Amino acid sequence: MPKRLSGAAYARPALLIPALLLLLRFSLILSPLSPWLRDDHQLASPLTSFTRLKEGIWFFQKGIDPYHGGVFRHSPLTLALFTLIPPIPLVSALLWTVADGIAAWCLAEIWRARIAPRGHDGRGVLLASLYLSKPYNFLPTVALSSSSLDNAFLLLALRFAALQQVSPSLILLAVLSFSSLPSILLLPPLVMILLAGPKPTVPLPKYSPKTALRIVAEFALYMVVLTGASRFVAGSWGWVLQTWGATVMLPDLTPNPGLWWYFFTEMFDQYRPFFLLTFSLHPLIYVAPMCLKFQHDPLFAFFLLQGIISTFKSYPTLSDAGLYISLLGIFPEIYSHFRHPLVTALLHLHAALLLPLFHYLWLDAGTGNANFFYASTLVFGLANGSTIVEALWAGLHSTIGEKEGWEVVQL
Amino acid sequence: MSSISRLKSFFKPSAGNDKHVARLQRRKRIYTSIGRVSPYLQLACYLIGILWIFAIPLTELGKGTYVDENALQPGQVSTYWDWAEVHAADRFLVVLEGMREANASHQERAAWLKTKFLELGISTDTQAYTFSTSFGEVHGVNTYAFHSSPRTSGAEAMIIAASWTSLTGDPNLRGVATVLALAGFLTRYTHWAKDLVFVISDGYQDGMEAFLSTYYGHEPKTLSVQPLTFDSEVVWTALSIDYPGHSFSHLGLFFEGLNGRLPNQDLFVCAQVIARWTGGVPVILHNTLDELRPDIPMPDWLQWSGAAGNWVWREIVNRRALKEWEYRAGNVAEQAGWMATGRASGVHGVFHQFRVDAITLFARPATGPHGFHSLGKLTESLLRTMNNLLERLHASFFFYLLSSPSTFLKIGSYLPCSVLIGVGCMIGGLRGYVDLGWERWYSQKANDTKWLKRPRRLMEGVGALSAVASVGAVAYLHASSRLFAPMLAATSPLPLLPVILTFSLLPPFIVLLRPDSKATAPLAPMVKTCLLFSLALLIAPLSMLNFPLSLFFALLAIPLSLINPSSGLLPFLLLALLNPAMLLLFQNGRDAIRIAVWDWQVLGAYALPLACLIWMPLVWVAQAVCIIQE
Incomplete structure (x- = not known):
């Protein structure tokens, strides 16, 4: 296990920027801006909306099954968490701020783990500050969308993986897959990171199937335990259809910046099952090719898959795209190999407007x-897709050099 | 060589080579040719965009208006408004004229109106309001009355309004009398499925703004206002009645709202159909008569041209199609003018921000033949039509330009002109960006030139752009301050000269404060590239929100995007002429700015912040591009 890097290595004055950004979001969450943004379709999906979360908790505390009816779609684990810490403004503001702080810190840590033992420049702090200042991450947090918490879980899982800590990483990914089912597709690259480390390696690392199998088995165990815990919290199996089921069956057609909702509002019912199957299985086909092609750099495979998931998931918010763009900061070596960075950037700017x-x-x-709105989500989808294709090309190209x-x- | 084989050889050069080499060569050829044609493409975009503007008034691009919502059925009811109601209106008018003669105060007028509503048996109250602006305070007292729908409770509402001041600036006495008579008349019937709200607002647009912002609970900080005693439901339709003259000849329809918002076209079309067929009143757009201009006689100094000159005069200058074009161009230009400046053309304009479809029925002052009888009749019929609505009027019937009372342009036939210019800016920006990445390198030893890659100064460019643009905030703070407002009253531009010179010349020099850089790439073209990108990003999305405004920025973009980087002081000074501060030199410009400041502080029309935070900074950045020396 590599030596953990201490936080003292950061330049102190530079830390002021992330601290200020955290303070800013803390105060904005408590401001009237937050309730105003809370039900915005771009920032909070039916699976992550704070309004729905509060409703579910209210039902739960009144002894009514929150999963009965189509309002509450958060995981039972989230339900348990918020029954322990009540969703009052101050506590929520603190929780979301801390989550974003952890996410930003993890991003810096992942970067440091990737470049270690080469010296650490200020880039870690820069990455963290960029993560915290990006409107795609910033606004969902102000809207108290639980997608910000999901991001924190994902980055924390990735950080533990980058530091070769198997169990915490797997537990966090398992927890994440309860609130965001598609994230389970990140297991293969995560296992590869756990086996080969976060750095690109030449020659190809040897992946031991036995160890991999052991890790996957451990993950399965966590999933089983957490499923049991969820059953215990929720009191019945109704949550499965309402949370995981919603991800695949799209019962709630509330608009979001993703590519699913409009397609399914326009569809005749008899075609629904077929297209639901197609849409749900589609991201699966990327997993094996990405993992095979990037055996030398599993962290990059993880990054690309995360981008694909955030583009094609059924209930995305802006923070999914925000996370993907932030992760791009860990791979500065590919920047010079982008083919059309400006076109992609302009596409993103247009989508953002x-x-x-x-x-x-x-x-x-x-x-x-x-x-x-559908037209603008298509521009957004195009921008995300173009970012993935750019990164894929540049990632492959950078291994060859110029x-x-x-x-x-x-x- | 046939064209097809030439095309083939373009895409498949030097046969016999490796297919990858062929592919690379093909790609290179395509890129080179794109690079070669891009300046022409940019100019073509500009040119087609400009030509398209001139094509907008053509009859061929227009389309006849029609009613989209089937539920409306305009003009299908028997109206009951008759001479008894006209008599009632006349009696109200006598008192109103007496109050005008006696110079009655706001309170006295409102108190009298309240008594009248009470006598009619409608719940009513008055509402005093005060706006504080940098020009001082604006006071007024509104009177409003609510009549609940006899059919259903909790229904939507319709507002019938008249402001005390007409859009001509005269007192709107007959408009107020019409609303009072309508209040007495309409409430006698049981067929209303909507609540009826009667509002006599004080002032011109300020009274209605105060009433509506209280009604919807959106009081701005500058407004102190009494709360409403009565309340109704969501308002769907509003009619503002503007009748300043003695009689009227035409019904002018005003529809442009604050910040370029328009009411649903169905409301306009219904008003037009009903006025024409139920009221028997000819309909015009705004205050422009639907007459073609008379023939222009050939001037004496052209008489020498003989037959040729006569032909030109007969076939071109006095051609009917040209006159038709001029008439339509005038109509479109007036609508575009209201929308681009963000001003509301009547009291109806303050409704749109609350998602209420509203228009002003303007009785164009004349000696006859119409009066209370036709106006009341067509208003009754129009209200009955809007009463039929079961759901809101259809979306996407909100984007139109009216070229005459019975023809309009769909979004697809006018949008391309500003979008094309935006695309032209984007092409220019992309070319500038690509060019900046390369440097011609000449080796004397080998007597050979080579293209080398060089790093671009994108961040510095964005930095320079943001630094210059941020000065806009200073301009805005100054323009909305109490210091600036009295200066606008000046009759000569002299006291304003320091302001004009400061804001048109100084801010671009901020870029000279930049830190030294060792980069070899020039900065000025980079700033220009960033400017072009910002213009493209501004113009295209804005065209959906407020097309005439986006067209304005598109036209501004053309000179801004054609300047040469580091071209010195002359273009710098010429660009300064495009600065909105130059408006202060003219009396009309000062008036326009005074209205803009007032409209922003009272009604929230965004012309002032737009001019200070977007228009000025765009010009400054272009000026900065001129003066950056490498």
Whole structure:
């Protein structure tokens, strides 16, 4: 196990920026801005909305099954957590701020684990500050969307994996898959990181199938235990359909920045099962190719898969894209190999302008209709897809390097 | 060589090579040709965009108006408004005219209106309000009355309103009398499925703004206002009645709201159909008569041209199609003017922000032939039509330009002109960005030139842009301060000269404060590239929100995007002429700015912040591009 790096290695004055950003979000969560943003479709999905969470807790405390009816779709683990710490403003503000702080810290830690033992420059703090200042991460936190907590779980799991701590990493991923089912697809690259470390390696590392199997078995054990715990908390099996089921069956067609909702609002019922199956299974096909192609750098495979999941998941929020863009910061070596970084950046800028604009025209001004917002989610999907393709190309290209007068034809 | 084989050889050069080499060569060729044509493509975008603007008034692009919502059925009811109601209105008018003569105070007027509503048996009250602006305080007293729907409880509401001041600036006495008579008349019937709310608002638009912001609970900080005693449901439709003259000849429809918002086109079309067929009143857009201009006689100094000149005069200058075009262009230009400046063309304009479809029925002052009889009749019929609504009017019928009372342009036929110019900016920006990444390197030894990659100064460019743009905040704070407001009353531009010079010349020099850089790439083209990207990002999305405004920025973008980096002081000074501060040089400009400041502080129309925070900074950045020396 590599030596853990102490926090004292950071330059002290630089830490002021993330601290200020955390303070800012803490105060904004307590401001009237937060209730105003809380039900925004771009920041909180039916699976992550704080309003629904509070409703579910209220039902639960009144002895009514919150999973009865279609309002509450948070995992029983989240339910248990918020029964212990009541969702009053001050506590929630603290919880979400701490979660974001942990997420940002984890991002810096992952970066340090990747470049160690080379000296640590200020980039860790920079990454953390960027994570905290990005509107895609910032606004969902202010809206108290539990997608920010999911991000924290994911980054924490990844951090433990990068530091080769098998059990904490697996437990966190298991917890995460209860609130965000598609994240379970991240298990293969996570296992690879646990086996080979967070750094790119030449020659290819030898993955021991036996150890891998042991890790997967451990993960399965956690899943079983947590499922049991959820059954115990919820008191019945109703939560399975309401949480995991919702991810695959899309019962709630509340708009979100993803690619599913509009497609299924327009669909005849007899085609629904087929397309639900197609949409749900589609992300699966990326797992094996990514893991095989990036055997030398499992962290990169993890990053790409996270991007694919955040683009194609059924109930995404902006914080999913925000996490993916933030993770890009861990791989500065690929930047010079981007093919069309500017086009991608401009696509993202356009999406960032069009999403709130068309959302406003449809649902506030009432002058537009659903097609407007759908069009902007397509631009957003295109921007996300283009970011993935860029990163994939650049990641493959960077392993070859550049040579004057030579061009890469195929990777 | 046939064109197809030429095309083939373009995509598949030098046969016999490795297929990968062929692919690379093909890609290179495509990239090179894109790079080569991009300046022309950019200019073509600009050119087509501008030509498209001139095409907007063409009859071929327009479409006849129609009613989209089947439930409305305009003009299908028997109306009951008759001479008895006209007589009632006349009696109200006598008192109102007496109050105008006696110079009655706001309170006296409101108290009298309240008594009248009470006599009619409708719940009523008055509401005093005060707006504090940098020009001083604006006081007024509104009177409002609520009549609950006899059919269903908790229904939606319709507002019938008249402001004390007409949009012509005269007192709207007959408008107020019409609303009072309507209140007495409409409440006698049981077919209303919506609550009826009658509002006599004080002032011009300020009274209605005060009433509506209280009604919807959105009081701005600058407003202190009495709460409402009565309350109704969500308002769907509102009609504002504006009748300043003695009689009227045409019914002018005003529909542009604050910040470029429009009511649903169905409301406009219903008003037009009903006025024409139920009221028998010809309908015009705004205050423009639907007449083509008379022939222009050929001037004497052109008489020498003989037959050719006559032909030009007959076939072009006095051609009917051209006159038609001019008439439509005038209508579109007036609508675009209201929308781009964000001003409301009547009292109806303050409704749209609360998602209420509203228009003003303007009785164009004339000696005849119409009066209370036709106005009341068509208002009754229009209210009956809107009463039919079971759901809100359809979305996406909110984007239109009206070229005449009976023709309009759909979004697809006008949107391309500003979007094309935005695309042109984007192409220019992309080309600038690509160019900045390369440097021609000349080796004397080998007598050979080579293209080398060089790092771009993107972050510095963005930094310079943000630094210059942030000065806009200073301009905004100054323009909305109590210091600036009295200066606008000046009749000569002299006292404003320091302000004009400061805000049109100084801010771009902020870029000279930048830290030294060892980078070889030039900074000025980078700033220009960033400017082009910001313009493209501004123009395209804005075209959906407020098309004329986006067109304004598109037209501004053309000179800004054609400047050469580091081109010195002359273009710098020429650009300064595009600065909104230049408006202060002219009396009309000062008036416009005074209205903009007032509209922003009272009604929340965003012309002032827009000019200070977007328009000015765009010009400054372009000026900065001129003066950055490498």
